[in-house]
Amino acid sequence: MTHSEENYIKAIFHLGFEGLEVISTNALAERMETKPSSVTDMLKRLSEKGLVHYKKYQGASLTDLGIKTALSIVRKHRLWEVFLVEKLDFNWDEVHEIAEQLEHIKSEKLIDKLDELLNYPKLDPHGDPIPDKNGELMEAHKQLLSQMPINTSGICVGVKDSSAAFLRFLDKNNIALGNKIKIVEKEEFDNSVRVLIDHRQLHLSQQIAANLYIKKINM
Amino acid sequence: MTHSEENYIKAIFHLGFEGLEVISTNALAERMETKPSSVTDMLKRLSEKGLVHYKKYQGASLTDLGIKTALSIVRKHRLWEVFLVEKLDFNWDEVHEIAEQLEHIKSEKLIDKLDELLNYPKLDPHGDPIPDKNGELMEAHKQLLSQMPINTSGICVGVKDSSAAFLRFLDKNNIALGNKIKIVEKEEFDNSVRVLIDHRQLHLSQQIAANLYIKKINM
DNA sequence: ACATATATTTAGATTTGTCTAAATTATTTA
DNA sequence: TAAATAATTTAGACAAATCTAAATATATGT
Numbered sequence: 001m002t003h004s005e006e007n008y009i010k011a012i013f014h015l016g017f018e019g020l021e022v023i024s025t026n027a028l029a030e031r032m033e034t035k036p037s038s039v040t041d042m043l044k045r046l047s048e049k050g051l052v053h054y055k056k057y058q059g060a061s062l063t064d065l066g067i068k069t070a071l072s073i074v075r076k077h078r079l080w081e082v083f084l085v086e087k088l089d090f091n092w093d094e095v096h097e098i099a100e101q102l103e104h105i106k107s108e109k110l111i112d113k114l115d116e117l118l119n120y121p122k123l124d125p126h127g128d129p130i131p132d133k134n135g136e137l138m139e140a141h142k143q144l145l146s147q148m149p150i151n152t153s154g155i156c157v158g159v160k161d162s163s164a165a166f167l168r169f170l171d172k173n174n175i176a177l178g179n180k181i182k183i184v185e186k187e188e189f190d191n192s193v194r195v196l197i198d199h200r201q202l203h204l205s206q207q208i209a210a211n212l213y214i215k216k217i218n219m
Numbered sequence: 220m221t222h223s224e225e226n227y228i229k230a231i232f233h234l235g236f237e238g239l240e241v242i243s244t245n246a247l248a249e250r251m252e253t254k255p256s257s258v259t260d261m262l263k264r265l266s267e268k269g270l271v272h273y274k275k276y277q278g279a280s281l282t283d284l285g286i287k288t289a290l291s292i293v294r295k296h297r298l299w300e301v302f303l304v305e306k307l308d309f310n311w312d313e314v315h316e317i318a319e320q321l322e323h324i325k326s327e328k329l330i331d332k333l334d335e336l337l338n339y340p341k342l343d344p345h346g347d348p349i350p351d352k353n354g355e356l357m358e359a360h361k362q363l364l365s366q367m368p369i370n371t372s373g374i375c376v377g378v379k380d381s382s383a384a385f386l387r388f389l390d391k392n393n394i395a396l397g398n399k400i401k402i403v404e405k406e407e408f409d410n411s412v413r414v415l416i417d418h419r420q421l422h423l424s425q426q427i428a429a430n431l432y433i434k435k436i437n438m
Numbered sequence: 439a440c441a442t443a444t445a446t447t448t449a450g451a452t453t454t455g456t457c458t459a460a461a462t463t464a465t466t467t468a
Numbered sequence: 469t470a471a472a473t474a475a476t477t478t479a480g481a482c483a484a485a486t487c488t489a490a491a492t493a494t495a496t497g498t
Contacts, residue, residue, distance in 0.1 A: 087306075088333065090332070098329055101324045101325065113308065113309070117306060
């Protein structure tokens with residue numbers, strides 16, 4: 001498998017997780033930042049290799065082999081992310097790009113040893129689950145702040161809206177990724193929430209709460 | 220730079236260290252396990268990019284930029300080898316292949332952090348020196364057993380002749396890579412040597428001594 | 439120095455992954 | 469449902485890296 005093929009498989013996998021049953025040529029082209037015609041070419045190739053189901057004009061989905069392949073790539077990506085953060089002191093938001101490269105390194109033994117070194121982590125630094133050696137994937141353990149029940153705690157691990165405006169807002173209010181956060185109260189009227197961050201009480205609008213990802217603690 | 224270009228640069232660099240002033244098309248083709256015509260194509264490209272000096276029929280050599288590039292790749296390769304052995308418990312003889320892939324990962328910060336994690340090693344597991352961040356390369360610290368002075372000690376780190384016959388001989392005599400070895404006496408007549416390995420005295424012929432690499436201790 | 443052998447380059451083709459522009463199919467809307 | 473619009477595919481081209489076969493340059497031996 002080439003790097004490019006692996007990247008397409010991964011993109012189809014992720015689009016699948018985002019709700020799409022069958023992935024359209026255009027959706028995939030947008031995700032891959034390429035042209036639809038290139039996607040068509042690649043889908044034919046992947047179909048011939050038995051990695052995707054593909055019928056002209058009907059979109060694509062992964063075969064069992066494709067899913068297995070995708071899980072293996074995702075496993076590598078997320079384990080490397082843990083390594084970069086835990087062992088090399090990278091910040092959570094710097095690791096994705098490097099892991100995009102490392103995920104293509106071919107050596108089963110390397111990944112198993114890395115898994116061992118990191119003590120078989122279940123979640124990556126963004127709170128996403130890491131498939132185990134057999135491709136078993138636990139359910140997601142991150143959720144939007146707006147979806148958390150009252151009196152639960154977690155750690156800020158990501159943003160949905162990554163606009164400069166939103167990031168500036170977080171900065172201004174001293175909300176950093178990695179902060180522990182506890183949800184204290186929800187306002188029925190406007191869905192705003194009161195939270196506790198570093199012993200500070202904050203009142204956040206629904207718009208804010210719906211764009212901040214929280215990793216549940218103790219899972 | 221593509222992976223392929225990096226591999227050619229590295230090959231030219233290593234052939235240079237093996238004594239060749241100017242590298243011939245055929246020598247490079249053999250090293251790269253490819254055809255001379257492919258080498259010609261690549262040398263033109265590398266020449267256009269300012270990485271090698273190349274004149275038709277005259278062979279090639281690295282420019283200053285080419286040397287800098289090669290040192291950076293070698294640095295990455297050897298640091299990853301140390302990582303694989305020290306942190307992931309790989310054996311010295313399993314790491315080359317994986318490091319061949321890892322050496323192409325692009326991130327200056329990654330390599331600096333890795334260097335730090337490994338405590339700025341000066342030698343890789345095979346006893347070859349690791350260029351520092353500025354491309355400074357200390358002189359080689361491995362040598363053939365036959366070149367070691369009397370009463371010096373070292374660690375077996377590699378073989379020149381990797382034939383099955385030679386490896387079988389080492390095995391039969393309980394000489395393993397990683398063993399500490401001390402040279403006790405040299406026989407003028409046939410250049411054979413008496414050595415101490417694990418408190419055992421052994422008498423090794425010149426042929427053996429000239430094919431076993433020793434890493435000097437305390438450097 | 440000339441013929442022969444060896445080394446190297448050129449020419450033309452192939453594969454992968456991409457592109458643009460044109461053609462085709464599917465979907466939406468009036 | 470027919471026309472307009474959107475999505476998708478095809479056709480043909482290109483760059484990177486490779487190959488084979490043919491041509492050309494260099495080196496060697498007598």
